[in-house]
Amino acid sequence: MLEVERLEVSYGALAALHGVSVTVRPGEMVALVGPNGAGKSTLLKAIAGLLAPRAGAIRFEGKPVSAEPPQQIVERGVALVPEGRRLFARMTVRDNLELGAFTKRAQKERRARLERVYNIFPRLFERERQLAGSLSGGEQQMLALGRALMGLPRLLLLDEPSLGLAPRIVESIFSILAELHREGMSLLIVEQNIQAVLTLAERAYILARGAPS
Amino acid sequence: MILAQQLILGVLVGGLYGLAAAGLSLTFGVLRVLNVAHGELLMLGGYGTFWLFALWQFDPFLSLLGVGPALFVLGLVLYWALFQFVVRAHEETRIKNSLLIGFGLTLVFHSLAIRLWTADERAVTTDYAGAVLKVGIFAVPIVRLASLALAFVVLAALHLFLGKARWGRAIRATAEDWEAAALMGIPVGRVYLLAFALGTALAGVAGGLVSVSYSISPSIGLEWTLKALIVVVLAGLGSLFGSFAGGIVLGLAEATSVVFLGGPYREVVGLVLFLAILLVRPQGLFGSRG
Ligand SMILES: Nc1ncnc2c1ncn2[C@@H]1O[C@H](COP(=O)(O)OP(=O)(O)O)[C@@H](O)[C@H]1O
């Protein structure tokens, strides 16, 4: 599904990843853990196309993605739920979800998909017309996840989905992720909450200072 | 009495300030570049309308249907040739580079206009140019009233587009967080292109209305860029109707100063307003952020 091989990414002169390899098989749920500043977010951003790698390869479903712009990667079925959620705070919940289905592929199935997301997160339906910025932390994470699902991903990348959330909400988010996993979605999850993620994931990688360990 | 009449005229010119500012605000809000040649683009729209009328007697209000799209295309070309290279840089560098390019364009368009069309002042004078609507003892020039109404309609249409259309939403999303927009599959480069071209088209339409209601010359650019900038500071970024209202506030302030201080202070009052807002409410009168 996803193969990352000896990936090197740097910010200017500062190398953030030196030779990281990660594999996610179809339908697999893989955890990526490691201390702050290890380069976990950098890895996910590089997979999503926001950062250009200096060396190494990223392949999705057998074909390279590392030379493609982010929109092409989304179109092919990779979605990233970024650290800090990055919602469009001044737009409504509904608009955020509609934007999640921007790609041609997702446009076609927008209606049905919206219904599906509202089924998974009834709270989002209740708040459909509210501004995303006015939601609680838990609701915002649901919206970030729902927005990513609107793009019909086959591989979901999640960057610290439990960050700053109450334990009860973390639990419900993780049970939804487990449900998606059961339905066949491939997931790569970065988490500080190691216990929660390790009970769900099939395998885990530990990243320390930009290198696998 | 004189004050009331001046205030009416102030509202009428204010609508055009608002329209000019909306275009500037759109490019600044989305691309984070400051296009100081905005007033020159407005000037070009004015000449387009003027020549369509002078050569072929096209009705100036109808000409806007051609001038708007023509300036839209000019915007596409300018973005493709120049501004696409600016937006690749980080934000502070963007502003600086865009200022340089903008001043360059200002010079080019200004001297080109003098070369082609001389430095004379021009205005579109249709049969109905002098028509006046009498409201009690007040006189409201019809073309200016029509210009105000059109400015409002154009902004309302743009508002609908940004609110409801697929690419309109993409523009707003990109303005808020371009990285998150890219993660939605939105081609950010194309959104920039579209927003810049729309901003240019807005300048063109505003220029057309200026040529009917007031007058144009190759050197009006700076003045209009300045007005637009003042309104953007007044209104804050991100709201078209904020720009419209801000334009009217500026028009009213100018009118008041003309009555109490005399004509020469007209230009000063805008700058004073500008500084006052920056000191007291840097996010703008209607804005929620800086
Ligand atoms: N935009 C950036 N510019 C410069 N350095 C960065 C940037 N983002 C992250 N870094 C650096 O790259 C390293 C990895 O960061 P990150 O991928 O965010 O780690 P993690 O997500 O594991 O906490 C850190 O040393 C961090 O300081």
Ligand SMILES: [Mg+2]
């Ligand atoms: Mg991180």
